[in-house]
Amino acid sequence: MLTKFKKSISEKIISLIENNERNKKNNSWQSFLALENINIHPSFNPKNATIFKGENNLLGHLTIGENVLLREYCNVLVFPNAKLIIGKGVFFNNYCTINCLEKIEIGDDTIFGEGVKLYDHNHLINKGTNFHVEKEKYTKSPIKIGKNCWIGSNVVILKGITIGDNAIIGAGCIIHKSVPANTIVKNNQNLIYESL
Template identity: 55%
Template sequence: MMLKSFKNRIIRLIRRNGASLFPVGRLIKISPDFVVGKYVNINIPNTDIDVLIEDNVIFKEFCSILIFSKGRLKIEKNVFFNNYCSINCLFEIKIGQNTIIGEGVKIYDHNHSYDIIPVLKIYPDKFSLGSVFIGENCWIGSNVTILKGVTIGDNVIIGANNLIHKSIPSNTIIKSGASIIIDYI
């Protein structure tokens, strides 16, 4: 009974802020400390998912969370998402505790499938999948895009406007600009 009451409270909070929430399933666990800004969209169109959002997770305004069937999303405690962030989860995304996600960050655990022989053909409804793991105590700068199959270690700083398509070891800094440059902390 208490869980149902909490679920209804979350739905009311999200709707009051002009956001949307689609049907939720039994595998969803959201902390009562979950903070949602205005116009945050949480789209969960299927109940065959696994979502865990721990204590003190904050989404500022105009963020989007999209989880598809069989998707697994885990956001550990004390994670902050600035405005205009987007999470698209078809497979698996995990974000470690005490992490800061800058404005406009995009996280994808999938990519469209395609063929190049005999001619280029991109499939809008077929995907290649790969887990995304972001470690603890990370700072992801504004407008960073993180692609499928990437593991970011603990204590990592990623400068603004980077495209992250390779895994990054713990205790490193990824500078903005040209190709990925790693400095060790």
């Protein structure tokens, strides 16, 4: 009898904690949506404000269209005065990262494989007598990805790139030159096999 009572109390405590966490997450999401620079369609999933980061608690302009899905462990950084525009029907698989310091635009129905990374900036390199890479100064140039593209796993897209509609980028590519519409880009690795 005492065991059943303990189990019942435990279940009630766990339920209260879970409800409290769910309410906190929901309140955080609603507060996030209330910001004037945030325009996210109600169908967006997951409804988790912690995915989105800015600089010094300030976030740039963020627009996300209908039926956009980010899977697990995705991170989105939008600096103040930067703009991130994601069209409808866009899908991000696990571990994708978007670092937007100027502008990144993603067209409708584009899909991203696991581990894709988008960077619209580079650290500024000081080539003077005291050569060094700046930690908080950047060169920036927008990224534009067209509609109905398929970006394979572990692709890195660098600043200043335009990818046309219906492009396919194969897994593992580093995109440092623009890609015309209706083009397939493949990573031609030269694998070397040696006997032991």
